[in-house]
Amino acid sequence: MFRRILIANRGEIAVRIIRACRQLGITSIAVYSTADQDSLHTSLADESICIGPPSASESYLHIPSIIAAAEICDAHAIHPGYGFLSENAKFAEICRECNIGFIGPTPEAISLSGDKAACRRRVREAGVPVVPGSEGLVSDPEEALAIAKEIGFPVLVKASAGGGGKGMRTAHNDVALKNALSLAAAEAEAAFGNPGVYIEKFIEGARHVEFQIMGDQHGKVVALGERECTIQRRHQKLIEETPSTGLTPALRKKMAAAAVKAAKAINYTNAGTAEFLLAPDGEFYFIEFNARIQVEHPVTEEVTGADLVVEQFRVAAGEPLEVDALKPTGAAIEARVYAEDPENNFAPSPGLISRCHLPGGAGIRVDSHLYSGYVVPRYYDSLLAKVIARGRTRDEAINRLVAALDEFTTEGVRTTAKLCARIVESDGFRRGELSPTFIEQFLPRAK
Ligand code: MV4
Numbered sequence: 055m056f057r058r059i060l061i062a063n064r065g066e067i068a069v070r071i072i073r074a075c076r077q078l079g080i081t082s083i084a085v086y087s088t089a090d091q092d093s094l095h096t097s098l099a100d101e102s103i104c105i106g107p108p109s110a111s112e113s114y115l116h117i118p119s120i121i122a123a124a125e126i127c128d129a130h131a132i133h134p135g136y137g138f139l140s141e142n143a144k145f146a147e148i149c150r151e152c153n154i155g156f157i158g159p160t161p162e163a164i165s166l167s168g169d170k171a172a173c174r175r176r177v178r179e180a181g182v183p184v185v186p187g188s189e190g191l192v193s194d195p196e197e198a199l200a201i202a203k204e205i206g207f208p209v210l211v212k213a214s215a216g217g218g219g220k221g222m223r224t225a226h227n228d229v230a231l232k233n234a235l236s237l238a239a240a241e242a243e244a245a246f247g248n249p250g251v252y253i254e255k256f257i258e259g260a261r262h263v264e265f266q267i268m269g270d271q272h273g274k275v276v277a278l279g280e281r282e283c284t285i286q287r288r289h290q291k292l293i294e295e296t297p298s299t300g301l302t303p304a305l306r307k308k309m310a311a312a313a314v315k316a317a318k319a320i321n322y323t324n325a326g327t328a329e330f331l332l333a334p335d336g337e338f339y340f341i342e343f344n345a346r347i348q349v350e351h352p353v354t355e356e357v358t359g360a361d362l363v364v365e366q367f368r369v370a371a372g373e374p375l376e377v378d379a380l381k382p383t384g385a386a387i388e389a390r391v392y393a394e395d396p397e398n399n400f401a402p403s404p405g406l407i408s409r410c411h412l413p414g415g416a417g418i419r420v421d422s423h424l425y426s427g428y429v430v431p432r433y434y435d436s437l438l439a440k441v442i443a444r445g446r447t448r449d450e451a452i453n454r455l456v457a458a459l460d461e462f463t464t465e466g467v468r469t470t471a472k473l474c475a476r477i478v479e480s481d482g483f484r485r486g487e488l489s490p491t492f493i494e495q496f497l498p499r500a501k
Contacts, residue, residue: 055371056080056130056155061099062120063135066437067349068095069423071133074363075100083127085120087113089431094423103127108433114138117145124154131155131370133363137435140346141168141217157370159269159324159345166320167343171214171252173320177340180319182312185331185339187254193239195232198253202231205255211235213242214250217342219289221245224256257339259489260331262286263298264344265313266354268365269323270375277310277328278360279382281353284488285477287400292474292493294350295387296357299448299486300332309338316340325351325366349390349440352421356386356444385448387455389474391422391439391462393430396473396497403468404432410465413458417444417451420458430467438469448486452478 058081061071068084072095075082084099089108096102103123106113113119115138124132132154134140140158143165149156158164167173171190178184186205191214192198202209202225211234213221221242223234235251243249261284269275282298283291301309313328320343327344351362358380365377394400407428412420422439430438441458445451459475477483477496 055373056367058083058127058129059131059133059155059157059367060085060120060124060127060129061095061133061135062114062139063133063137064090064093064095064114064423064434066421066423066440067135067347069098070421071135071363072098074361074367077361077364078367080367083123083129085114085123087433089433092429094425094428101127108431110138110433114434117142117148120145121148121152121154125152129154131157133157133366134346136346136349141344143168155370157324157366158347159322159326163320163322164345167322167326167345168217169214170212170216170342171250173343174252174340176319177316177343180315182316182319182340183338185254185257185341188252190252191250192235192253193251195235198231198235199228201253202228207231208256208258210254210256211238211251212254213238213246213248214252215242215246215248217344221251254341257331257333259334261298261300261488261490262329263300263309263332263338264327264329265310266351266362267313267317267322267326267328268362268369268375268377269317269326270369271323271372272374274375275314275317275322276375276377277313278354278358278362278377278380280306280309281350282488283350284490285483285492286490287493287497290392291350292390292470293387293477293483294353295385295448295451296353296382297385298332299488305336305338312338312340316343324369325362349437350388352419352440352442353386353388356419356442357382357384384444384446385451386442386444387448387451387478388440388442389455389459389471389478390437391441391459391469391471391474393436393438393467394470395468396470397468400470402432402436404430404436406466407464408466409463411461411463412439413441413461415454415458417454418442418458419444424464438464438467441471441474449484452484
């Protein structure tokens with residue numbers, strides 16, 4: 055096992071990784087930007103090193119600074135967390151060249167899952183259902199029209215280098231498709247430096263259901279159940295839960311097998327997630343593979359008892375997977391608390407948190423870097439806390455989560471805590487009738 059590791063991240067996930075290190079007896083080394091001098095991860099880690107100015111491109115995304123920090127601190131491996139460099143194949147490759155372990159998948163697997171069109175093709179060839187659409191990249195408008203004619207409108211044009219909805223355009227007719235094709239390609243070029251796009255049929259009313267995967271370096275891959283992530287706003291997830299109210303035991307089994315097949319098709323190791331669309335008619339389609347530990351991983355941990363970050367370290371060190379016959383019990387729901395103002399179109403709400411209170415109690419877990427006196431920097435993702443409730447039943451988890459979110463207090467910054475409480479206690483959510491448009495009912499003002 056690694057003895058000293060560097061955490062190339064910040065915020066709640068850096069804290070989460072430090073805690074896993076403590077459990078494994080690993081020395082944790084935090085990196086921080088000058089904006090994070092007083093952040094919790096900086097003080098909580100065993101050691102810490104400043105890597106640059108506030109701008110992420112000059113600190114948490116700056117590969118030379120991170121590698122230099124690892125060399126200076128004699129770190130044996132780097133945990134990238136999520137976001138930042140976590141799905142940067144070049145970074146994983148540089149770690150390999152520098153003989154620094156990477157707590158995550160291989161550069162090859164990151165590369166393939168980051169090329170959505172190639173990943174989609176590979177997974178389809180392995181026999182997993184994918185959304186009807188193009189074979190690979192599409193650049194010719196006439197070819198796009200022919201594909202749309204075959205699969206039927208509406209269609210989605212998706213950036214191959216994208217993810218989480220970036221560089222995605224819908225089209226309902228021929229003229230719109232031609233526009234969508236060039237707009238999505240231009241957007242993709244600007245955002246990712248890669249204009250490649252592909253086409254899928256737009257599956258209306260589909261739910262977002264994803265499966266947690268763990269793979270070791272000995273060829274073993276397991277699926278650790280699903281997470282229902284349909285409640286999102288502009289591709290930002292607000293609520294995630296397991297089990298999904300949209301699955302029957304038979305469907306769950308089929309999707310878990312498909313998720314394992316997808317992971318094996320891309321030679322995946324470490325923690326990853328297979329994303330599916332679940333159509334209203336019960337059909338499911340693989341859409342993409344996320345090559346990282348995800349924000350919502352605690353939901354899976356709460357029902358399986360697994361510690362996914364500990365498992366990440368173990369499999370990265372070459373140990374065989376031990377999470378095998380984990381039978382999920384009960385239900386878990388996560389609410390994301392962002393420093394954003396739901397009453398003001400989710401405007402960022404950075405600044406000093408003069409006082410705060412984090413909830414607790416039976417079945418409640420709070421993953422957060424908050425403390426009284428913390429200044430939320432304006433430079434990074436605004437996730438402040440994840441409140442996760444577990445229950446023997448979904449209803450019990452809902453009741454616990456609502457109580458916890460009502461207890462959640464921050465003075466000085468606005469958050470999404472109360473909005474999440476209102477969503478979770480609503481009749482529609484309690485009935486488990488989730489759809490991509492669900493969230494709109496709860497927004498104080500239109501858009
Ligand atoms: C789709 C889709 C409909 N049809 N693909 C959302 C994030 C990214 N991973 C892909 N996403 C979608 N892909 C096809 N072919 C609808 C979405 C989608 C969505 C799906 C489920 C729940 C909420 C959603 C919000 C926005 C977009």
